[in-house]
Amino acid sequence: MRAIIFSQHGGPEVLQVGEVPNPQIKANEVLVEVRACALNHLDVWVRNGLPGIKIPLPHILGCDVAGVVREVGDLVTWTKAGDEVMVQPGVSCGHCPECLAGRVNMCDEYDIVGYRRDGGYAEFVAVPGVNVIPKPKNLSWEAAAALPLVTLTAWHMLVTRAQAQPGEDVLVHAAGSGVGSLGIQIAKLLGARVIATASSDEKLAKARELGADETINYSMDDWPKQVKRLTQGRGVDVVFEHTGETTWAGSILSLKKGGRLVTCGATSGFDARTDLRHVFYRHLTILGSMMGSKADLLAA
Numbered sequence: 001m002r003a004i005i006f007s008q009h010g011g012p013e014v015l016q017v018g019e020v021p022n023p024q025i026k027a028n029e030v031l032v033e034v035r036a037c038a039l040n041h042l043d044v045w046v047r048n049g050l051p052g053i054k055i056p057l058p059h060i061l062g063c064d065v066a067g068v069v070r071e072v073g074d075l076v077t078w079t080k081a082g083d084e085v086m087v088q089p090g091v092s093c094g095h096c097p098e099c100l101a102g103r104v105n106m107c108d109e110y111d112i113v114g115y116r117r118d119g120g121y122a123e124f125v126a127v128p129g130v131n132v133i134p135k136p137k138n139l140s141w142e143a144a145a146a147l148p149l150v151t152l153t154a155w156h157m158l159v160t161r162a163q164a165q166p167g168e169d170v171l172v173h174a175a176g177s178g179v180g181s182l183g184i185q186i187a188k189l190l191g192a193r194v195i196a197t198a199s200s201d202e203k204l205a206k207a208r209e210l211g212a213d214e215t216i217n218y219s220m221d222d223w224p225k226q227v228k229r230l231t232q233g234r235g236v237d238v239v240f241e242h243t244g245e246t247t248w249a250g251s252i253l254s255l256k257k258g259g260r261l262v263t264c265g266a267t268s269g270f271d272a273r274t275d276l277r278h279v280f281y282r283h284l285t286i287l288g289s290m291m292g293s294k295a296d297l298l299a300a
Helices: 041-048 141-146 148-161 178-189 201-210 223-230 248-254 276-281 294-299
Strands: 002-006 016-019 029-038 064-072 084-087 124-128 132-134 169-172 193-198 214-217 236-241 255-263 285-288
Touching: 029 141, 064 124, 064 141, 064 148, 132 294, 148 178, 148 236, 148 255, 148 285, 148 294, 169 178, 178 193, 178 201, 178 236, 193 201, 193 223, 201 214, 214 223, 223 248, 236 248, 248 255, 248 276
Parallel strands: 169 193, 169 236, 193 214, 236 255, 255 285
Antiparallel strands: 002 016, 029 064, 029 124, 064 084, 084 132
């Protein structure tokens, strides 16, 4: 089959189109013919190389996949050849206590399609049978491929972890990003009032199209003060944080007493400073979140 592969870490120039053997499926796996594979920032990190993480080379990227089932393993009975599916990108062992409790993203063997196992930048990809879900008929292949990882992540953050409620104020950072754009839409679906931040007026206009009630350009404004102004001095109930170092301190300041900060990443850097006085004096809750379960994706 044809695939986009890389044999050494680096910039976009290390990506090459080549011929590789078709994946051989195990008894619990399915072979998916890829109709669309979305780009994700994870692809850039894996291609560049992650400190302390060994990526098998040569490697095929691509975590967001939609396609058609072409082969099923002997143990797979819930899908069949010809089914149109989306791929839940998180892969777990399936038998540890966390997996059996439905918390697959807390499995010690947790992996992501396209991370340490080959992904969807290819004509075919092999994935566990439990990882495929029916593609909604009203979605194009491209739309279906754009959904899995960011939708799963944003839903798990807001619904499962932060438990955002109708009428609450939710601050969503980096509205122009994939997970930020889904964060806006999910928060609105939950009945929250959304304040979105971004670095340009163009991105803020898109955030308003997606449903943001208020927007702040954090490259120009003293944005924590703007958040307080927009909440009559109270602060927000929930901060949807995934940028890390550059916004972390301001995110803490933007919370109301008893507020919750939920974070899934740190694209601007990991060395974030926290004034712990704000955390204990104002009864703040800091929640870590990574990916989510198949139930989260189905619910979303």
